[in-house]
Structures are given as C-alpha cells and as structure tokens.
Amino acid sequence: MHRIHFKTKVITLLCFALFLQACTDEEATTISSALPPLDLSQTYAYKESSPFKTSIVNCIQTNTVDSCDLKTLPFIGSESNSPDINTIMERVVVSHDWMGQRFEEILSQLPGEMLPLFQAVTAIIIDSNIRPSFYTTETGAIYIDPRYLWLSVAEKQTISTAEDYRSSFSDPLNFKVLNRYLINDARAYQNFSLTDTSTRDLNDIELAFARLMLHELAHANDFIPADSVINLSPEQNVIDAVRSLSNERISNHLYQLLPLASETLFSLAGVMYKGYTPTPLELELSALEVGNAFDEDGASDDYGYTSIYEDTAMLFEATMMKYFYNADYEIAFTSIPQNPNDCQDYFIAWGVTSRLGDAYVKPRAQWVSTELLPNLSFSVFFQNIEPPMSTQGDWCITPATTPSTSTTLSTPKSQTEKNMPLIDLIKPYL
Numbered sequence: 126m127h128r129i130h131f132k133t134k135v136i137t138l139l140c141f142a143l144f145l146q147a148c149t150d151e152e153a154t155t156i157s158s159a160l161p162p163l164d165l166s167q168t169y170a171y172k173e174s175s176p177f178k179t180s181i182v183n184c185i186q187t188n189t190v191d192s193c194d195l196k197t198l199p200f201i202g203s204e205s206n207s208p209d210i211n212t213i214m215e216r217v218v219v220s221h222d223w224m225g226q227r228f229e230e231i232l233s234q235l236p237g238e239m240l241p242l243f244q245a246v247t248a249i250i251i252d253s254n255i256r257p258s259f260y261t262t263e264t265g266a267i268y269i270d271p272r273y274l275w276l277s278v279a280e281k282q283t284i285s286t287a288e289d290y291r292s293s294f295s296d297p298l299n300f301k302v303l304n305r306y307l308i309n310d311a312r313a314y315q316n317f318s319l320t321d322t323s324t325r326d327l328n329d330i331e332l333a334f335a336r337l338m339l340h341e342l343a344h345a346n347d348f349i350p351a352d353s354v355i356n357l358s359p360e361q362n363v364i365d366a367v368r369s370l371s372n373e374r375i376s377n378h379l380y381q382l383l384p385l386a387s388e389t390l391f392s393l394a395g396v397m398y399k400g401y402t403p404t405p406l407e408l409e410l411s412a413l414e415v416g417n418a419f420d421e422d423g424a425s426d427d428y429g430y431t432s433i434y435e436d437t438a439m440l441f442e443a444t445m446m447k448y449f450y451n452a453d454y455e456i457a458f459t460s461i462p463q464n465p466n467d468c469q470d471y472f473i474a475w476g477v478t479s480r481l482g483d484a485y486v487k488p489r490a491q492w493v494s495t496e497l498l499p500n501l502s503f504s505v506f507f508q509n510i511e512p513p514m515s516t517q518g519d520w521c522i523t524p525a526t527t528p529s530t531s532t533t534l535s536t537p538k539s540q541t542e543k544n545m546p547l548i549d550l551i552k553p554y555l
Contacts, residue, residue, distance in 0.1 A: 161290055163187050163268075164254050168218045171225030175215040177248075185218055185248050185266050192263055192363040193247075200265060200366075202244025202354035209240070216248045221283050224251040227274040234331050235338070236449045238501060242342040245349035247363065253284050257291075258337055259555035260344040265363040267341045270553070273334045276325050286319050289551050295397040300412035301459045302397070302427050303471060303520055303549045306332065306452040307478060311522065313452040316546045333553075336446055340554050343441040344434060346497050347375045375496045376433040383489045385429065385436060387422045389415070394430035398552075416458035416475020423485035426456055428552050440490040441497055443481055448494075448506055453478045457516060468521040468545040476516035483513050520545065 165186060170178040177198060184193035201208050201216060210232050219225045228251060232240075247265035251274065258270045275281040295301065306313035314332040317323050348367050357366050371377070385391070393415065395401035419427060425443045429436035446452040457476030464470045477483075481490050491507045 163252075165218075165220075165250065165252055167220045168250060168252055169220075171217040171219045171222070171228075172215050177215060181216065181218055181248055185250050185264050187261060187263055187268075192265075194360060194362045195357055195366060196359035198247050198265075198363075199359065200244065200349060200354050200357070201246055202349075202351065203357070206244055206351065206354075207241055208243050213240070213243050213249070216246065218248055218250045218252075220252040220254070221271075221280075223280050223283075224271050224274060227276065227280075228269075230327060231274065231331060231334055234327060235335055238449075238498065239335075239338065239342070239445075241351065241500070242346055242498070244351055244354060245345035246342070256285060256287055257289050257552070257554050258341060260341045262348055262364060262367045265345070265349065265367075267338075267345065269337070269341075272319060273330060273337055273553070275319075276327070276330070278322055278324060281319050284319055291398055291400070292551055294400045295550075297403055297408060298393070298396065299408060299410060299461060300415055300474070301461065301471060301550060302415075303457045303459060304426065304552075305455050305546075305549055306336065306446055306450075307455055308450070308452050313446075313450065316548045332446075332450055332452065335449065336442060337553055339445045340438045340442040343438040343493075343497055347434060347437050350375070350496075351499075375493060376437040378496075379437055379489065379493060380433050382492065383423060385422055385424055387418050387424075387430070389418045390422065390424070390427060390430040394427060398428060398431045412458040412460050412474035419456075419458070420475065423483070423489050425454065425480050425486050425490060437493050440486075440493045444490045444494045444503075445498075447481060447510070448501075448503070454480060455516060456480060457520065459520065462545075465547070466545050469519045471520040471545065473516055473518060473520065477513040478516060479511050479513050481507075482510040520549070 165182075168182055168185070170181050172178070175181065180193070180197050184198040195203070201212060205212055210229065213232065214225070214229055217225050217228060219228075228249065245265075246267055249267050249269065251269045251271050253271060255268050255270045256272070258268060258273075260267045271284050272281070275284060314329065316333075317325060317329070349370065350373050353370050353373060357369070361369070389410070392401075392404070393407060393410075396403045396407060424430060424436060424439070426439040429439045443454040446454065455476065455478040457471075457473045459471040459473050459476075462470030480486055487507055487510060491503055494501075494503050
C-alpha cells in the first residue's frame with residue numbers, strides 16, 4: 126500500500142487542525158475531565174517544613190469549580206527555573222509516608238535533565254486511590270498511581286487494586302493494541318503484581334516511573350511553557366493561567382505544522398480510551414487494517430489520537446526514553462487471543478520497534494522534544510535513530526542475549542515470557 130505524502134496531508138488537514146485547536150481551547154480547559162470522582166481526603170503534605178503545608182491539600186482537589194490562585198499555590202517555576210529535589214519535595218502530597226520517601230529516592234536516580242520540567246507543576250500527589258496517573262489543568266498538578274513506587278509487600282498492600290476504568294473499553298473491537306519498551310530486544314522493565322509476595326528495588330522501578338513522569342511532565346510543560354511562568358500574575362488561578370497561554374501551547378503549534386491525518390485512528394481512539402460506542406465498520410476492522418492505517422501517519426502511538434495533548438506527550442515520552450535509557454518503544458496490533466492471559470495467543474499482524482525513526486514521526490518527535498527541553502541538543506540523536514523494524518510472531522519474547530548493565534538498570538526477572546502482562550493493554554496514564 127502506498128503511503129500518502131506527508132506534505133499533502135499537512136495541507137489537506139490544516140483547516141481541520143485549526144478547527145480542532147479552536148475547539149480544544151474553548152471546551153477542554155482540563156485534559157482529565159473524564160476521570161471518575163477521586164477521593165483525596167486522606168492526603169497530607171509530605172514535608173512538615175513545606176511553606177505550602179496549610180494550603181496545598183485544598184488546592185489539589187479535583188473536579189472543583191474554582192482552582193487556587195497562584196499567590197496561594199504558585200507553579201514551582203515561579204521560585205526557580207532550575208528546581209532542586211528539595212524544592213520539588215515541598216510540593217509533594219501523599220496518603221502514606223512511604224510514597225513521599227520513595228518519590229524522593231527515585232528523583233535522585235532520574236536523569237538530572239528532567240528536573241527543570243517540574244517548574245510547570247504546582248504539586249505532585251501520590252495517593253492509594255489514584256489509577257491511572259494523570260495531569261490536570263484544573264490544579265496544575267500531577268497525580269501518581271503508587272503502583273509504580275512500592276518496593277515491599279507492606280507498601281503495596283496499602284495500594285488500591287482496582288482496575289483502570291478504561292480496561293474494557295476496547296473489548297468489542299476485533300484487535301488489540303500492545304506496547305512495551307525494549308532494550309537489546311528484551312523488556313526494559315518488568316511489571317509486578319500488587320497481590321502477591323514479590324518485592325522490588327529502586328532499579329526495578331526506575332524505567333517504568335521515568336516513562337510515567339516524562340509523559341505527565343510533557344503535559345505540564347505543554348500547557349505552561351517554561352519561559353512563561355515568570356509572566357503570570359499571582360492573582361490568576363491555574364485555569365486562567367492556562368487559558369492565557371493557549372497560543373503558546375506546543376501541542377497547538379504541532380498541529381498547525383504537522384497534524385495527524387487518520388480519521389480511522391481518531392475514531393478508534395475514542396472507543397479504546399474514552400469509551401465511545403464503536404460503529405459497525407469499526408467492529409469489523411482487523412489488526413492488520415488498523416496497523417496499516419497507523420503506518421501511513423505520523424503518530425508514535427495510537428494513544429496520540431485521543432487528543433493533540435496526548436500526541437505531544439507520547440512523542441516526548443518515546444524520545445526521552447530512548448535518549449536517556451536507550452529504550453525502544455514497541456507497538457503492535459494483534460489478533461484477539463483465545464486465552465487473554467497467554468502472550469503466545471497475541472499474534473502480531475502489524476508491529477514495529479523504533480517508530481521514532483519513521484520518516485513521518487521523526488520530524489514531529491524532534492520538534493516536540495526541542496520545544497519541551499530547549500537546553501538539550503537533539504540533532505545528532507535524531508540523525509542516529511534507526512528506521513523502524515518490523516516485529517512478527519506473538520507477544521512472547523525469548524531474547525538471544527541478556528541486556529548488558531550499560532544499557533539497562535537491572536536484569537529482568539525472567540527473559541522468557543509465558544503469561545501476558547495485562548498492563549501492556551492499557552496506558553499507565555491519562
């Protein structure tokens with residue numbers, strides 16, 4: 126099948142993108158309005174010495190009519206455009222002490238280049254009831270599912286085991302979409318159960334947590350660009366601040382320059398991630414047909430079709446996981462399995478690793494990453510990105526070699542997969 130020329134698509138869809146931009150500016154003040162009600166009544170400021178201790182808990186409540194003004198809870202960047210870990214920890218709200226302790230420990234292990242991204246955030250909330258993780262412009266805060274932070278059995282026993290509310294959205298469709306990060310053809314990290322007696326160390330959680338934070342920090346810096354924080358009035362609330370910067374959003378500019386095109390994927394994303402009812406035609410689409418539609422466009426992941434904001438965050442996440450950890454993102458469209466718990470039953474009809482090297486994806490990813498982290502140079506990095514490599518067979522992997530310690534943080538617990546990690550079927554964030 127011939128791929129449509131990208132320049133032609135850009136021109137054809139420019140009016141559509143501008144229309145979409147206008148709609149999102151006026152109608153989507155928050156990017157997490159679809160979340161079920163969230164109980165944060167047990168949260169408290171982790172640091173007793175935090176100057177925001179008395180106000181921060183009230184300011185991070187979701188689904189509220191009014192958000193706090195920036196005099197009460199300013200963005201971290203109003204204090205420093207290069208925040209250190211202590212400054213960030215003053216904005217941490219938790220439901221259990223171990224969550225704040227672990228967040229501080231893992232911050233010390235993450236690449237230092239990530240810390241400036243926190244200047245666009247008002248607070249970080251870690252609560253046992255949060256699933257999935259998300260960022261919202263209602264509060265300017267990031268909400269973290271603690272399943273990515275526990276180390277001991279006692280810690281994980283404090284975490285809700287409820288399913289992600291989107292888990293069954295894609296069930297009526299005739300295909301599945303799977304994703305994971307690979308280093309040297311092996312999983313970059315393993316997923317652990319919340320209900321068994323397994324334990325972990327910091328190396329086991331770093332990559333999964335880095336992925337999560339890169340995604341949510343991309344959202345925050347999309348809505349509050351780094352150089353804009355100092356120009357905000359302390360009298361503004363968070364939502365008004367976000368609205369005042371709508372013309373500066375990286376996601377809006379991306380869609381003016383290089384918009385996505387696939388109507389099929391836009392519609393399917395509504396089904397898979399927003400719970401829309403599929404059409405009769407969508408119910409008949411095969412994994413190969415959807416994969417081919419994805420192949421012809423410039424998204425790094427199907428989740429990017431849920432909104433211009435998710436498109437931006439997915440491009441940045443995949444880029445920085447490769448940049449920091451040499452981790453390649455793999456996406457696959459598979460048939461419906463006879464046994465949902467057996468990875469051998471997920472047959473790949475279309476799949477690739479190194480999607481960043483695609484001729485349509487690369488310029489979009491490079492532009493987004495350069496805008497979000499302007500202090501880093503990405504030109505050589507993208508010059509050296511390998512073109513996409515097709516993946517075949519099933520979703521089980523038996524790598525020929527174990528990743529070396531120079532490219533991965535810990536050797537996976539088992540190199541041979543038998544059971545299907547169901548988390549591969551759902552994104553860990555909004």
